[in-house]
Amino acid sequence: MAVQMVNTSYEQTPSSLSIFNKVDHPITLKFHEVIYTIKIKKRGWTMKKTNESPEKQILKGITGMVSPGEILAILGPSGCGKTTLLTALGGRLGGKLHGTITYNGKSFSSIMKRYIGFVTQDDILYPHLTVTETLVFTALLRLPKNLTSQQKVLLAEAVIDQLRLTRCKNIIIGGLNLRGLSGGERKRVSIGQEMLINPSLLFLDEPTSGLDSTTAQRIVSTLWELSRGGRTLVMTIHQPSSRLFYMFDKVLLLSEGNSLYFGKGSEAMSYFESIGYSPSVAMNPSDFLLDLANGIASNDSSRVDQNVVKQKLVLAYKSNLGNNMNVEVLEDNDNVRENRKAKRWSTTWWQQVKVLLRRGVKERRHEFFSTLKIGQVLAVSLLCGLLWWQSDTSHLHDQSGLLFFYSGFWGFYPLFQAIFTFPQERRMLSKERSSGMYRLSSYFVSRTIGDLPMELVLPMMFCVITYWMGGLKREFGSFMYALMTLFFSVLVSQGLGLALGALVMDQKSATMLGSIIMMSFTLAGGYYVQHVPGFISWIKILSISQHTYKLLIISQYKHGQTYRCGHKICSVEDFPTIKTVGLHGQMISIVALAIMLVVYRVIAYMALMRVGMPK
Structure with a gap:
């Protein structure tokens, strides 16, 4: 018996709920030539005063798309622009942002927030609330007002069951100097808060950061199950294991704000081999990609300047993948459905x-x-x-x-x-x-x-x-x-x-x-x-x-x-x-x-x- 958590029909009994049901509003995310620039603030009284502050490009024309049922993993070294791009795609970044970002062919709007979930890298939760209290209060605030309070509570309990948090549902979240949940459990609570609205598009910033490999595997496995219901998932991840890497449908590799690769995760290694870069020993694909993003070519890293390697990879992407990607993203084949009558706020x-x-x-x-x-x-x-x-x-x-x-x-x-x-x-x-x-x-x-x-x-x-x-x-x-x-x-x-x-x-x-x-x-x-x-x-x-x-x-x-x-x-x-x-x-x-x-x-x-x- 299927229940859609964003839909207005909640007539089924909550005991049969599943947060892995198909979404009723699948979203195709497209982004074309996304550029983000910031002004560098000058400090110190010795600096000369000028009318214009120097600017720095964080994102340099990033293009890509991800369809319902797919997981896009954004990889790259620290400072390459992963979180900035994710924040921009999630509609949470202002300033000098150029390019186009569309959701089923439409730009971001307050109504679109109802279909988008965003899990931050840091688990921002109230430390003195229990798992149940955290999710119940989220449900009372975010679920539609045509649901009764009891229905919202039952939906929160269903999410607890689906994310395997039943064992710790009455334990406080905890924090600094306050004993509570483990890191993996807190991450699942954060994901659960977003899953309550049954999002069609879910963004996650470093969901495995600070977790051991087994816990990280469980988190990504849960996310993989979510995507099978027709959700679109986009995540940043720093250095996934081999098992995790091959669970991603698409991979976007960034280096200093430039795209080095965008395509299927299973085809990443063969692409770099085709342009003359292959690992000298058997290794984790993500480790090899990170080495390339840092300008380290395994075959001759001691003699080739790292900046030269990065420039070659950027040029190779533009000539081999960039043009095809631009054509694919610009095709207007989205199945646009938007509820014009939807109100901005779920509750009064x-x-x-x-x-x-x-x-x-x-x-x-x-x-x-x-x-x-x-x-x-x-x-x-x-x-x-x-x-x-x-x-x-x-x-x-x-x-x-x-x-x-x-x-x-x-x-x-x-x-x-x-x-x-x-x-x-x-x-x-x-x-x-x-x-x-x-x-x-x-x-x-x-x-x-x-x-x-x-x-x-x-x-x-x-x-x-x-x-x-x-x-x-x-x-x-x-x-x-x-x-x-x-x-x-x-x-x-x-x-x-x-x-x-x-x-x-x-x-x-x-x-x-x-x-x-x-x-x-x-x-x-x-x-x-x-x-x-x-x-x-x-x-x-x-x-x-x-x-x-x-x-x-x-x-x-x-x-x-x-x-x-x-x-x-x-x-x-x-x-x-x-x-x-x-x-x-x-x-x-x-x-x-x-x-x-x-x-x-x-x-x-x-x-x-x-x-x-x-x-």
Whole structure:
């Protein structure tokens, strides 16, 4: 009983599913004279400035085609352009890309993403999720919305069975310093994520990298079975064994961005023999091809310059294979079928938010209940409570100092927590956005909501402890005012951290920049400096610390309130650190923080729009 995972008919029982069924939309991939150029950035102050940067060609007119049911292996030494070509064919490469790449005669489109799977070289997976959780969440996001959640779960379980992952389905993925799956099992999970959509065209970047020969054999055997169902497979591979080499239907050999061979894998050795290159001893065909791609001719490698060998091979390809290949690729014999009514997104916006929120909570639950974080805040809270134990208005300097510490500590703490959010998830976001898994807005909203519990629970715990231990105003209304102000400050500081992390996308640089900005806000917060020069007083308007401190002061004191200063009675409003911020302008500070709350998040969202998009 056949079920097509991209098709809209899922009426069969999931127990009979097979991910190796024939696809309903076979794709012929053609690429003609693909050229990719990059600009070389000049570094160093001694370099002369010019209007134009030098350019380097990575791909130099690559041509080829691969039909349904075939596996194309792209071979070549490191740096020859294998991954660049694969990324271009997968529709994930922008910039100065020239030539034509067609899928059944059509150019790449957002709808085409529904039929294309792309497995990256590095297994980009959430380390704390199990195999089942990883594939189920992928199914909930990528499979059509006309399927029920239960059907999607059953489809994910079917993929687990077909890829022989049943034994480890309840084991976490693992990662650095976290024990989990083996390398081969992680690779199969990555392939399983793409197989859920039953892709007609599947790209794989070095699927056997870092695996032993037996595991590599199993991976490629699985891929060979997938191709028999009418799928088109394209992979890069560095140095396959002889057994693997002869499983490839077609081989493309690259050297410094040039084609040296394109054709059947079984005919590669005879082609090079026909142009005068043959191994002196029996050897693995892929080893011999890599030697040639590096300019090493086995018959006389010591006397012939390597560049000369490469040039001869490039010329031989153009004269023997290139012209025929151009004619074959340019023939318009594709069976074009395109579903014009297909929508870009498989699921609704709200479904994406819910699934991403559940996945995020499961992945970061160990962070939410981190003993270290709770211990840090608890220790600081108790220390503050003891240092400011039962202070009163007769110690106004101490009380105002505690309130300013509130604004300072809860400015820095959420800032640095948020700065790491997007840089840590950049690779995952790039991978999933490139595959069209969900909207950026869905991810952004779910990520923001998912972080709220820990962002608000910790400051509440801090405020409950320090407020009453510190002897602040013993009225519930004043306590709630201070708590709400603290929440407001935390959300604004978090927004600033998200914006900086998204803009810089480098943890060290973002942390340094965040430290400078928040330190500037703290210095202009009205506690350390009462008389800020006019030419720099604009910082106070932008200072999160200034507005938070003012609202905290207002929560504790009112107009006309007095305190004992020595042997006389003084007005609270005249106290230096309070006079600077004043007991007026409450709405100005609230509006300023509200504007920052929105603006910082808008900046973060706009900065994220470039992640996962071709450049």
